[in-house]
Every structure is written in C-alpha cells, then in structure tokens.
Amino acid sequence: MENKKWALFQEENLGVITFVYAFIKEELSELQKKLDVPIHLFMILLARFRMNGILNLATP
Numbered sequence: 001m002e003n004k005k006w007a008l009f010q011e012e013n014l015g016v017i018t019f020v021y022a023f024i025k026e027e028l029s030e031l032q033k034k035l036d037v038p039i040h041l042f043m044i045l046l047a048r049f050r051m052n053g054i055l056n057l058a059t060p
Helices: 012-034 039-051
Strands: none
Touching: 012 039
16 A cells, blocks of 8 residues: 555545544533533533543634
C-alpha cells in the first residue's frame, strides 16, 4: 500500500469530516439531554475526555 499524505482540504476528505463532525455533535447533544446535566458540567466531562486523549473534536 502506498503512503500518501493526507490532505484536509481534499473534497472527499472534507465531506467525510463534515459528516462525522455532524454525527458526533448530534450524538453528544442526545447524550447531554439523556444525562440531564447542565451544559457547563457536560462540557467539563468532554474536556476531561479530551485531556485523556479519548475524544478529539475538531471543527471542519
């Protein structure tokens, strides 16, 4: 398999990133509603995930 440099701005990659970002955003929104916690506490939880390398969210 040939190693190719991944380019963020290639149209096909941007489409996948946008789709996954929207999916994760929707899932996190549903989780926050199910947990029924204030948004600021939910954001602290997400920050802890990010600090531990569990979650890495980047906007497209």
